[in-house]
Amino acid sequence: CAMAGRRRAENPALPSLLDDEKLSEWLQVNGFKESHIASIYRGLFRAVQQHFGEERAGGREEIQQEGALPPWEAISSLLGSKQLPRGLLELLPHAFSRGHLSLVDRLDSSDGVTTKLVFQLHDGHRVETVIMNHDSRTTVCVSSQVGCAMGCKFCATGTMGIIGNLTAAEVTEQVAYASAIELSRGRSPPRNVVFMGMGEAETG
Template sequence: MVKKRSLSPLPVFDQQALPAFLRQHDFKELHALTIWRHLAQHPEASFSDIPGIPKSLRALLSDRFAHFSTSVTTEQRSTDGTVKLLLKLQDGHEIEAVIMRHKGRNTLCVSSQVGCQMGCTFCATGTLGIIADLCSGEILEQLAHANRVAPIRNVVFMGMGEPLNNYDVVLAAIRAMTKVFGLAPKYITLSTVGVIHRIRQLSKDAPLVRLALSLHAPTQQMRSEIVPTSTAYPLDKLMAAIDDHLAMKYVVGRLLMV
């Protein structure tokens, strides 16, 4: 069962909390984008440094929100340049974000949940079961923390959790990665073991985002043995959904080029 969470202070990057707060206090919602972009570009800034918003709003932000609601407790560096960040959440749970360095780009692997409900027999996270969904602010903070280490160009949802099981939050985070942090959709990849109805929804909501399918086995029977939840997602229907996503990505990409 997914744990219900109550965060205080709230992550300022949360895509639901900040707009709701602005509406509640009769501020224009467009201030949210100003706040997010400034803090994304200036990770060491405080709320009092944000230009273009009312002074009264700056004071209120400090009372209700945190620039970083998560903290980096461990930063491990390997000889190939990979950096693993262990992040502690407000409620004491921990997640990982990993920076992978390549020639000409840095890629960040982010988590979308604490634990995972898919039950893959070979996965350490799968043995935990599902503990909690991350909010969009906590996902985006992984990117903000990583940018303090190295400029990130690519993001992959391949950390803890099945991102399609936290769909609305992950979609909000993806949209903010492009709108706030300036990443191109083609540089964002979502890895899934295959949640068919969500793959089809993603094709409509974010067709330019890349999909990586964690297949793990060539047949439905073999796959069901190591990914128990895959019995609900037959391989033929799963591959059809992937094909449709690729087709939609091609169509939308062509339309944007015209």
């Protein structure tokens, strides 16, 4: 959306591991090669696939309680196999969090085609993500902002006004959740990502 949102409050917690700018900065400040970032994200994706990739009895509850990224032990062991420096693997969990979104609600349609997720952000606002499974192709529709500046009278989001934009890491984490959920029910992770049409009533 082209509408510039107000700045939301900074999250006081450790930065998200999905925040590539913070990760790149941290690697440089701590004397690690910035090029490790590609191995870290490849390892992270493998860790999500391995951890949630087989139908898991506790998958649904675990994702609700623990988030979309596997525990640090699973992440570290995958990253270790990528031959990242030992010091980096030891420091990472003390410098980053495994995400910032809390999954507060999940609604699965009775035909299994659509799943709606409601997330609470660190500043108390809520956003939605929708997973759509059509012809074995899964698409995830992510939110990019809280509220909407357009103010269409018929729309609940519009009555909020624009609160602010999500960070890139908050958008990426919605995709990570959708991947964990799809994998935990024996499906492939989403291959398409689209953005909710907030602020684009004329095109949406």
